[in-house]
Amino acid sequence: MSLKKYYIPLSNYLKVLANKSSPRWGVLLIDIFLVLNAFLLAYLIRFNFGFHFGNFDLIPQFFLVGFLALISFLITGSYKGIVRHTGLNDAISVTKSAVIFTFLLFLIVFLVRKIDMFPFWNMPLSVIGITFFVSIFLLLASRIIYKSFHQKILHHVKSKKIIIHGAHSGKAVFDAILASHDAPYDVVALVDDRTQFLHKHINGKPVLSSKTITEEFLTKHGIEEVIISKPEAKSLELLNIANQYLDLGLKVKTVPFINQWIDREQINISQIKELNIEELLNRNPIKIDNPVIQKDIQDKVVMITGAAGSIGSEIANQVMHFNPKLLILIDQAESALYDLQQAFISKSYRNFLPIVADIRDAHIMREYFERFRPQIIYHAAAYKHVPLMEENPYEAVKVNVLGSQIVMDLAVAYGVEKFVMVSTDKAVNPTNVMGATKRAAEMYATCLQKKYPGTKFIITRFGNVLGSNGSVIQLFKKQLKQGGPLTVTHKEITRFFMTIPEACHLVLEAGTMGNGGEIFVFDMGKPVKIFDLAVKMIQLSGYKYPEEIEIKITGLRPGEKLYEEVLGQNEGDLPTHHEKLKIAQINSVDCQAIFSFFNTLKDYKKMTNFEIVKILKTMIPEFVSNNSVYQELDAD
Secondary structure, rough: OOOOOOOHHHHHHHHHHHHHHOOHHHHHHHHHHHHHHHHHHHHHHOOOOOOOOOOOOOHHHHHHHHHHHHHHHHHHHHOOHHHHHHHHHHHHHHHHHHHHHHHHHHHHHHHHHHHHHOOHHHHHHHHHHHHHHHHHHHHHHHHHHHHHHHHHHHHHHHHHEEEEOOOOHHHHHHHHHOOOOOOOEEEEEEEOOOOOOOOEOOOOEEEEHHHOOOOHHHHHOOOOEEEOOOOOOOOOHHHHHHHHHHHHOOOEEEEOHHHHHHHHOOOOOOHEOOOOOHHHOOOOOOOOOOHHHHEEEEHOOEEOHHHHEEEEEHHOOOOOOOOOOOEEEEEHHHHHHHHHHHHHHOOOOOEEEEEOOOOOHHHHHHHHHHOOOOOOOOOOOOOOOOEEEEEHHHHHHHHHHHHHHHHHHHHHHHOOOOEEEEHHHOOOOOHHHHHHHHHHHHHHHHHHHOOOOOOEEEEEEEOEEEOOOOOHHHHHHHHHHHHEEEEEEOOOOOOOOEHHHHHHHHHHHHHOOOOOEEEEEEEHHHHHHHHHHHHHHHHHOOOOOOOOOEEEEEEOOOOOOOOOOOOOOOOEEEEOOOOEEEEEOOOOOOHHHHHHHHHOOOHHOOHHHHHHHHHHHHHHOOOOOOOOOOOOHHHO
C-alpha cells in the first residue's frame, strides 16, 4: 500500500503553526516555569554553582515562588498578549509582573525572619535580587525568540523569492521589507551595474550584475518577481529595464517617485506596486502647472457636457479644485451621472449640479443656458467608437455634429466667455464617420469664432486615452481575465496614447491659453504599436506569450487607420509657452459653405446613411473612407 496519500508536507504543519496563536494558559505555565528556572539559577549563582545550599530548603520555596509568580501574572495579565506580536507594551507588562513577584517574595521572607515562623521559606535576599533580573531576561528572551521563530516560519511559507533592481534606493526598499511583519518577499539579491555597488553586499545579500540574471539563475533560486527601485528613472529607461525582466518571465513591480517617500529616505512596503502599462508606453508623462487656470475658473459658472464620461468626469474633478461658483454636469447617461454625483458627495464637494439632459434637445438646453448663464463650457459629449459610428452615421451626425452645433449656438447666444471642445486625432485626414463628424464640429467652431469673436472657441485634439471606457487597454484586461486570446486588428497598427489626467490637463490649459480659433495638439511622443502593447500586457499579467496567452489578428475594422495623425494635410504647428503643447496651423475654411452644409444636415431624418456620409465627404474633402462600405462614394 502506498503511503503517499497519507503524507502531509512539512510546509503544511508550518502553516498551521504560523497561523495559530499560543493559548493563554500555555503562556502562563511557560512563564511560571521560566521564573522557577530563574530562581534555581539564582541559587546556583549565589553558591558559586555548587549544589550545596546550606540550610535552605528549595522544595517548599519552589512552591512559594511558583504561587507568587502565578499571582503576579494574573494581576498584570502579561500572559494575555499575542506572543508573536511582542512589543514594548508586552515588555513593560512582563517587568511589572517581575516587580510584583519580587516585592511579594521579599515581603514574605521579611515576615518569616521577623516572626520566626515557616523557616523553610527563608532564603538569601541576594537570591531574590538575582531572580528578579534573571526572570525578566528569560521572560523577554522567550518572547523574542518565539516571535523570531514565528516570523521565520511565515517567511518560509508565504514569501516569494525576489530580486531588487537598483542598489541605491533598493537598500531602502530592502530595509522596509525586513522591517515589515507582513511583507511577502524573500530578497535573494540586488541588481546594479554601477561599479560602486557591484560585488558588494547589502543586508547580507549580494549585489549582482544584470548580466548574471539569466533563466538558469532565476530557476536555480526560484525567483518569481523583481522590484525595480529606480524612482528617478525616465520612461524609456524604465521600459528597457522592465523589458529585460518581462522577457525572462518575471512579474515586475516598481516603487513610486521619491517625493512620495517618507522624508525621501524611507518607503512604506504598501507603496510597492505592480508596474502599470502606462509606464511602458515609451513616453514621459506631460505635466502642466499653470496658475492662471485658478484665476480663470474661480467663481465662474462652468458647464461640462458629457460630464459622466471618462474625459468629462476627470475634467469635472480637476475643475472642482479651482473653486468654481457653480459646476453644471450634463449627461444623458443617468447611472454614470449618479455615480459621479455620489463620488463628489463623498469628497464633500459643493457648488455642483448634475443634470440628466441630451445635448440634441435644443429646447431643454436653451432652458439651462437661460437659467444658469454658464461662462465657460467644456464640451466633451460625443459618440467616439469608430466601428459603431461607421454603421450608424445617422446617430453620429445627430450627436457629434448637430448636438455640438446646438451647444455652440447657445454659447454664442448667451455670451459664453470660452467654449473648449474636446476633439480627437481621428478628425485629422478622417477615414471614418466618427472622425469626420468631429472634424465637421471643429470647422463649425472655427467659423463661429470668425463670425462671433465675443466667444472664444478653442479646440483640443489628442490621441487614445488610457483607461477610458472602451479603450484598448480595457479590452485587453477583459480578455486576459477570460484567458485570452487578445485581439489586435493588424500587427502593424499604431496609436498615440495619453492618460486621462493628461488629456484633461490639456483641455484646461487650452481653455486658459487660447484666444479663440486655435486647435491645440500635444506632442505625444512616439506612437505605440498595439501588438507590442498586447505582448507587454500579457507579460505584466504573469503569463507567457504565446505559450499561455495568444494574440489573434482580426483584420482592420471599418473606417480604421493603421496609424493616427495630429496634423492634417499641409498643416503645420506653432509653439506655445509649453514645449509639449502646440497650436495647429489649420487650412482655411469656407465658412459660408460650412454653414450651408450644416443647414442641409438638419434634414438628416429624411436621408439615408449614404446620403449623410456623402454630405460629410463634400464638406471635408480629405475624408477618404478606409475598409468601409462608403469607399464607393470616394470614387464619385
